[in-house]
Amino acid sequence: MRLQRLWLADFRNYSRLELELPPGTSLIVGPNGEGKTNLLEAIFYLATMTSFRVNSTEALIRTGPDVSEAVVRGEMAVDQREVLFEAALRSTGRSQFQVNRQRVRRRDLLGLAPVSIFMPDDLVLLKGGPGERRRFLDDVLSQIDPRLDAARADMDNILRQRNALLRQSGGRLDSEAAVTLDVWDEKLADVGERLTNARRGVVAKLDTKAVSAYKEIAVQAVPLDLAYESTWSPGGLKEALVQARSEDLRRGVTTVGPHRDDVAVVLDGRPARTHASQGEQRSLALALRLAAHRELEEATGQSPLLLLDDVFSELDPDRCRGVLGALQSEQTLLTTAGALPADIAYSARFRVADGRVIREV
Structure with a gap:
């Protein structure tokens, strides 16, 4: 292209x-x-x-x-x-x-x-908060499968509605609010698990490609690992939401779900965010973008505009x-x-x- x-x-x-x-x-x-x-x-x-x-x-x-x-x-x-x-x-x-x-x-x-974009601000993929890394994954996924972009938008809307209900409840649920919260939990569990499974899948693919890319850029072989970190247990998101309900009501916000997940970037056995040098972090950021570029090319069958x-x-x-x-x-x-x-x-x-x-x- x-x-x-x-x-x-x-x-x-x-x-x-x-x-x-x-x-x-x-x-x-x-x-x-x-x-x-x-x-x-x-x-x-x-x-x-x-x-x-x-x-x-x-x-x-x-x-x-x-x-x-x-x-x-x-x-x-x-x-x-x-x-x-x-x-x-x-x-x-x-x-x-x-x-x-x-x-x-x-x-x-x-x-x-x-299209793939590489910027000086890409250091935020290493130094920034979990939201930057989630956005990176979702941007890759949205170009591979636009339905996942719709899923992310649906999740954001569901979270807004659920959080509004939690705040309005003032820490206590009457029977009507409890039924409504159950409905939002069902919806969030459905779209959230779908999005999380897609993120896990793309992280596994990016992991292999990032290792190769970092070796090419840094001109040295250093152990590199990417891992998707979830805020909820393998028992499923619906179960996690039920277990977290008391805390969610107390805080007036949804405390578990894909919107709280992260991607761990580990270089030579240590977290890159805190232990990698500035040069290593910049090379890692480039390696992540390059891995995404190659995954996009492989998934779409087109050479992305760089x-x-x-x-x-x-x-x-x-x-x-x-x-x-x-x-x-x-x-x-x-x-x-x-x-x-x-x-x-x-x-x-x-x-x-x-x-x-x-x-x-």
Whole structure:
């Protein structure tokens, strides 16, 4: 899969942009703050209907008088056919998405154009809280099977309803509230176990791929293990919810379930979050993203579009070479504000300045 043409209107700092992209690796260079990451964000948004930076649609629309909408369009080659993706982002009202001029929902779009993103902020996968690692897993799963994205949305809605009931109960349940809570427990157990089983499955696959990727990037073999950690027992989520009901009522919140789970990353027998060096953590973050990229490729049968946002800035020369050797895709877009490894091969070089993109090579 590759992006052939991109059009932007009033997206971030781009008032208008039309860009043609070749296969292979395209370098996108320029000082910080000129719009390099915005370009990758637009492409990622087109493929997933989400930003990897913000949750607010309004933040994606260019600031200016009479500007209330941004448009992102991309012509992609998918399975040897051309597919037109379009998004109209609105500051008020519902945004619209189309594929080949037909309106679609997020679940219809996911997986059509698989994409992988690598960012300096990926250190949060190691240093951040469990929510960052859960989000990482769910983002991978949603592109592999869009039904799991719907399951995650259903779970979030059920949790909101269940937590609202717990808070309203004030620590005590009458008979009517108890029946309603039983219903929410059934629903949460059903969707929660489905999502957890999928997460466990993808962690097992990522584990093998991450070990290989870390060896390629760090240029050394160090024992690495990924393990899914659940907050509830093998007896099932419904049973766990029943056992936790008193505590849930006391605290007014659901204390067990997939929304509390985590992924343990263990390097050389020790938790990477607390014991790995900065360089090791950065290599691990890249290895996790690369493992996800390879799993996505294997699961979808397509080469995902690879977006690399300034990933070489804090790597030593050996790790840079390791990353270059490990990253392979039909199409790669790589941004940088500084020097690049001397032996990097590329098809095109673009310079970004003040919301404009100029091809240099």
